[in-house]
Amino acid sequence: MENKRSWRSVIKKAIIATVFIIACLYVFSILASGVTKNLDDYVYELPFEKGTSHRVVQGYGGLFSHKNTAALDFAMPVGTPVYAAREGIIYAFKHDSDEGGPLSQYKNKANYIIIKHSDGSFGCYWHLKKSGVAAKSGFVTKGQLIGYSGSTGFVLRPHLHFSVKRKLNYEKDSFVRTKFKTVEGILLLNNGTTYERPSD
Ligand SMILES: [Zn+2]
Numbered sequence: 001m002e003n004k005r006s007w008r009s010v011i012k013k014a015i016i017a018t019v020f021i022i023a024c025l026y027v028f029s030i031l032a033s034g035v036t037k038n039l040d041d042y043v044y045e046l047p048f049e050k051g052t053s054h055r056v057v058q059g060y061g062g063l064f065s066h067k068n069t070a071a072l073d074f075a076m077p078v079g080t081p082v083y084a085a086r087e088g089i090i091y092a093f094k095h096d097s098d099e100g101g102p103l104s105q106y107k108n109k110a111n112y113i114i115i116k117h118s119d120g121s122f123g124c125y126w127h128l129k130k131s132g133v134a135a136k137s138g139f140v141t142k143g144q145l146i147g148y149s150g151s152t153g154f155v156l157r158p159h160l161h162f163s164v165k166r167k168l169n170y171e172k173d174s175f176v177r178t179k180f181k182t183v184e185g186i187l188l189l190n191n192g193t194t195y196e197r198p199s200d
Pocket of ligand 1: 073
């Protein structure tokens with residue numbers, strides 16, 4: 001009799017644990033966001049100075065502000081030089097803002113540069129510092145200095161947000177994932193990892 005009762009309690013606990021795990025997985029699957037399968041063949045240059053490294057503090061699909069968004073945030077102090085990851089024509093820029101913070105009300109306060117690539121896609125460089133745009137028109141080569149990083153717009157900390165888009169909206173498949181040349185080879189970048197731009 002005692003035995004039967006203790007077995008029942010074990011089974012009960014097992015059922016409760018299973019339901020709890022399934023519920024957690026369900027919540028996690030809602031919170032985790034997917035990103036596009038689009039992947040560019042082009043090999044991009046890391047958008048910072050040769051021989052320097054920066055850590056990716058939010059990667060593709062990051063839950064802070066990259067939900068369904070194939071974008072990368074590189075941590076860097078305000079004023080760090082930013083270089084074109086791919087050649088193209090300056091399509092648009094903004095550099096008159098001095099406001100930023102961790103609230104979505106700052107979304108439209110980011111300074112930025114958008115470069116149009118020869119395949120029609122756009123390279124987007126976000127959160128630049130006030131007056132931090134160095135290339136305002138015409139053609140820029142891959143690796144050319146284009147501006148200075150900052151902390152304007154919707155940000156937790158100073159960083160450069162970089163993304164490539166086929167269309168300038170926030171739909172999941174407007175984004176393109178891109179590979180970069182790093183000292184460790186040609187890679188897709190991961191959140192939490194530091195990458196160095198080769199010096200050659
Ligand atoms: Zn970002």
